[in-house]
Structures are given as C-alpha cells and as structure tokens.
Amino acid sequence: MIDAAAAVFARLGYDRARMSDIVQASGLSKGAVYFYFDSKESLAVAVLASRQEQWITGVAQLLAAAEPGLPRLRALLPAMLTLHRRDPDAWVIARLSQTLAQTEATRDVAAASMRRWIDLVAEVISSADPPEGTDPRDLARVVVGAFDGLKTLIDIVGEDPASVQHELARAGALLERMLIATISR
Amino acid sequence: MIDAAAAVFARLGYDRARMSDIVQASGLSKGAVYFYFDSKESLAVAVLASRQEQWITGVAQLLAAAEPGLPRLRALLPAMLTLHRRDPDAWVIARLSQTLAQTEATRDVAAASMRRWIDLVAEVISSADPPEGTDPRDLARVVVGAFDGLKTLIDIVGEDPASVQHELARAGALLERMLIATISR
DNA sequence: CTTATTAAACCGACCGCCCGGTCTATTATG
DNA sequence: CATAATAGACCGGGCGGTCGGTTTAATAAG
Numbered sequence: 001m002i003d004a005a006a007a008v009f010a011r012l013g014y015d016r017a018r019m020s021d022i023v024q025a026s027g028l029s030k031g032a033v034y035f036y037f038d039s040k041e042s043l044a045v046a047v048l049a050s051r052q053e054q055w056i057t058g059v060a061q062l063l064a065a066a067e068p069g070l071p072r073l074r075a076l077l078p079a080m081l082t083l084h085r086r087d088p089d090a091w092v093i094a095r096l097s098q099t100l101a102q103t104e105a106t107r108d109v110a111a112a113s114m115r116r117w118i119d120l121v122a123e124v125i126s127s128a129d130p131p132e133g134t135d136p137r138d139l140a141r142v143v144v145g146a147f148d149g150l151k152t153l154i155d156i157v158g159e160d161p162a163s164v165q166h167e168l169a170r171a172g173a174l175l176e177r178m179l180i181a182t183i184s185r
Numbered sequence: 186m187i188d189a190a191a192a193v194f195a196r197l198g199y200d201r202a203r204m205s206d207i208v209q210a211s212g213l214s215k216g217a218v219y220f221y222f223d224s225k226e227s228l229a230v231a232v233l234a235s236r237q238e239q240w241i242t243g244v245a246q247l248l249a250a251a252e253p254g255l256p257r258l259r260a261l262l263p264a265m266l267t268l269h270r271r272d273p274d275a276w277v278i279a280r281l282s283q284t285l286a287q288t289e290a291t292r293d294v295a296a297a298s299m300r301r302w303i304d305l306v307a308e309v310i311s312s313a314d315p316p317e318g319t320d321p322r323d324l325a326r327v328v329v330g331a332f333d334g335l336k337t338l339i340d341i342v343g344e345d346p347a348s349v350q351h352e353l354a355r356a357g358a359l360l361e362r363m364l365i366a367t368i369s370r
Numbered sequence: 371c372t373t374a375t376t377a378a379a380c381c382g383a384c385c386g387c388c389c390g391g392t393c394t395a396t397t398a399t400g
Numbered sequence: 401c402a403t404a405a406t407a408g409a410c411c412g413g414g415c416g417g418t419c420g421g422t423t424t425a426a427t428a429a430g
Contacts, residue, residue, distance in 0.1 A: 015200035016287065019416060029381045030417085036379095040416065094337075101341040102201065111342050118342070138359050141338060142331065145356070149334020152279075153326060156286040157296050157303070171330070174323050174367075181366040182359075204390060214407045215391085225390065 001026045001036065006047045010092040014044055014099040041100075045109055048096045052113050055090045056120060058083045063124060073128040073183070076121065077176040080147060081169050088165075093117075094148040118144050130183050139179070146175055186211045186221065191232045195277040199229055199284040226285075230294055233281045237298050240275045241305060243268045248309060258313040258368070261306065262361040265332060266354050273350075278302075279333040303329050315368050324364070331360055 004025035008017045019040055023030050037043040062079035066072040084091055093113060100110040122140035130136055150171045158164035189210035193202045204225055208215050222228040247264035251257040269276055282299050285291040307325035315321055335356045343349035 013200075013284075013287070015198075018414090020414095031382065031419085032380045034417070097341055098337055099198075102198070114338060114342050138355060142335065142356055142359055142363070145334035145336075145338035146327065146331035146360075147334065148337060149330035149332065150327065151330075152283055152333060153299060153330035156282055156299050170323060171327055174327055175331075178327070178363040178367045182363045203388090216393085216408070217406050219391070220405065223391095 002050050006089050010089040051090045051093050068127045070128045076124055077172045081172045187235050191274050195274040236275045236278050253312045255313045261309055262357045266357045
C-alpha cells in the first residue's frame with residue numbers, strides 16, 4: 001500500500017495526489033487506507049521513511065562493493081543512477097521532503113531525512129581525502145541538491161520518460177566529473 | 186498584483202497558495218483579480234513570465250559588466266546569488282515551472298522558460314572556451330539544475346531565512362569552483 | 371469435522387468544509 | 401449618462417476524512 005502511495009506521490013506530487021488516486025492504486029478501499037493511516041499527511045511521512053530507507057540502503061550496498069577512498073567516491077554517482085533506474089519512485093523522497101518541510105508538524109522529519117542522506121554522501125567524500133579547506137558536508141550538499149535539481153529540471157525539459165533517464169545519466173556523469181575535478185589537486 | 190501573486194506562490198507553492206491569499210496580498214478583491222486574469226493557472230503563467238524576464242535581464246545585465254570569456258563565467262554564480270539576494274521571490278520560476286510542467290496545457294511554457302534560461306548560461310559557458318568533448322549545454326543544465334536543487338535543499342534543512350541566504354552563497358561559491366575546475370584543463 | 375464466537379480487516383456511501391470561479395451591485399471617471 | 405474597474409456575497413464541485421455495516425480468518429467448543 002505504501003508502494004502504491006509512493007507511486008502516486010511520485011507521479012503527481014503530494015498536493016495533486018488525491019486520496020481516491022491512492023485508494024485506487026492500492027486496490028483497496030478508503031476505509032482500509034484510513035484503517036492503517038490517520039491522514040494523508042501521515043501516509044506521506046510513512047512513504048518518505050520507507051523510500052528513504054530503501055534508497056539509503058540501496059546506495060550503501062552498492063558503495064560497499066567499492067573499496068573506500070576515491071574508488072568509492074567514483075561509485076557514488078553511478079550508484080545513485082542505478083538506484084534511480086531501478087526504481088524512479090524512490091526519489092520521491094526529494095519531492096516529499098520539499099512539501100512536508102512546508103508544514104510545521106512535519107518539517108523536522110523532512111529535514112532529518114535529507115540530513116541523513118547528506119551525511120552518507122559526506123562520509124564517502126570525506127573518505128576520499130579532499131583537499132584542505134574543502135568541507136565534505138558542503139560538497140555533499142551540492143551533490144545531493146544538484147542531483148535533485150537535475151532530476152527536476154530534466155523532468156521539465158525532457159521529452160519522454162526514456163530520454164529523461166538517459167539525460168539524467170548524462171548529467172550525472174558530468175556531475176561526477178565536476179566532483180572529481182574539484183577534489184583532486 | 187503580479188508581485189503579490191509571485192510572493193505568495195514563492196512562499197506556499199502553486200497548489201497550497203489559495204486565491205484568497207493572493208487576493209489579500211494584492212490588497213484588491215476577488216472580482217478585480219478575475220477581471221485581469223482568467224484563472225489561477227493563467228495568473229501563474231503571468232507570474233512565471235514576469236519573473237523569468239526579471240531574472241534573465243537582471244543576470245544578463247550583471248554579466249555584461251564582465252568581459253566575455255572566463256571572467257564572465259566567473260561572474261555567473263555571483264550574479265545569480267546577487268539576484269537571489271535582491272529578490273528571492275524571483276526564483277519562483279523554478280518552482281512554478283515544476284508545477285506547470287505537470288499540466289498538459291502549460292507544459293510547454295514551463296519547458297520553454299527553463300530552456301531559455303539554460304540557453305543563456307550555455308552561452309556564457311561556451312564563450313569561456315570549454316575543453317573538447319564538453320557540451321556547454323550539458324554544463325548549463327547542471328548549473329541551473331544544481332542551483333535550483335541547492336535552493337530547495339537548503340530551504341529544507343536550513344534554520345532561518347537569514348542562514349539560508351548565507352548557506353546558499355556558500356554552496357554557490359563551491360558550485361562555481363566545481364565549474365571552473367571542470368572547464369580549465 | 372462443524373459450528374459458534376470474536377476481533378481484525380475492509381468496504382463504500384456519506385458528510386461538511388473549503389476552494390476556484392461567477393455574478394450582480396456599486397463606485398469612480400470622464 | 402456611459403464605461404471601466406472593483407467589490408464581495410455567493411455557488412457548485414470536489415476533497416479529505418468518517419462511520420455503520422460486512423466480510424474474513426483464527427480460535428474455541430461441542
């Protein structure tokens with residue numbers, strides 16, 4: 001059911017997603033959905049937590065295959081792209097965080113979710129021994145933010161979903177190049 | 186009135202912005218607003234066009250002060266940051282484009298708006314003589330997308346508006362460094 | 371094996387509110 | 401008086417959320 005909601009949120013965004021859409025996608029009924037979740041908002045929080053977990057463990061798993069340091073850093077963007085190719089809905093964490101951060105009650109979970117993700121990237125960057133005066137967390141923010149922004153931008157200007165996937169891979173590779181160029185002295 | 190609408194859209198986003206909010210912010214009445222605009226959607230399109238114009242001419246003006254080539258490229262991120270500091274609402278173009286791109290009727294204007302902006306950045310990058318095999322348009326996409334993503338991300342994890350401004354400047358400087366490192370051989 | 375009992379799971383018609391949009395009355399302008 | 405501009409009460413539809421009732425499944429009792 002969380003899967004169905006994630007797909008709908010990913011497709012329409014939180015505000016445009018109607019409860020009826022989610023109900024229909026889940027194959028259940030309105031009563032069943034509200035049996036498990038208090039509100040649309042709490043459902044969104046659950047989706048955020050679920051996909052966040054899925055995303056982070058997925059990336060971490062792929063990163064673990066590369067040895068620490070520069071090789072692992074080089075594996076970062078490819079891992080993100082692989083995850084995104086495997087399940088584009090997982091990146092709903094970015095859109096949901098954006099929306100949930102606007103509401104007082106859910107701002108903290110949204111921020112915490114993003115911070116956790118930044119921390120993981122910062123860890124990888126840090127292990128690659130960046131030059132003096134380069135804060136790994138700053139770089140991590142740029143990478144995470146840039147990936148999100150690129151996905152958004154390409155979704156807007158892209159033609160069809162297939163080309164979007166391709167364009168994102170292209171942009172991801174370039175972002176990686178920029179990251180490496182910055183870190184190597 | 187477009188200014189008022191822009192402010193509201195920037196603060197709440199298209200979907201959460203209520204017509205009553207915009208009416209109140211404009212200091213006019215509902216009748217007056219609908220005398221000038223057919224719908225909420227067309228109002229959003231007008232806001233997008235207005236701020237896009239404002240943003241592009243503003244950046245272009247700042248860029249014109251620097252001589253073409255690398256100096257002008259170096260002026261790009263500072264110009265964007267200056268514009269953003271001068272009027273953070275102007276960056277509502279990114280959020281509005283995202284939303285309007287979801288609707289069939291307005292998808293093209295949203296995409297066109299973003300493409301125009303990418304074109305300008307690509308032009309600047311191109312004039313800085315990037316190495317072989319580096320597509321200026323690809324780089325431009327990364328810069329534009331990254332800036333948008335960074336603004337979004339920092340809005341989420343940032344504490345107060347003042348620190349957001351500062352963090353964005355910091356991230357922007359880093360993004361510039363990455364861009365220069367990539368372009369210089 | 372059958373039947374009785376119970377509670378969790380599920381259904382979908384329904385509700386009240388709120389929002390985008392309309393419309394008529396009124397005011398300003400010339 | 402004519403016209404443009406504005407006001408704000410009003411409306412219909414759609415939305416998130418509710419609630420009484422029904423099915424399902426697990427367990428106990430005979």
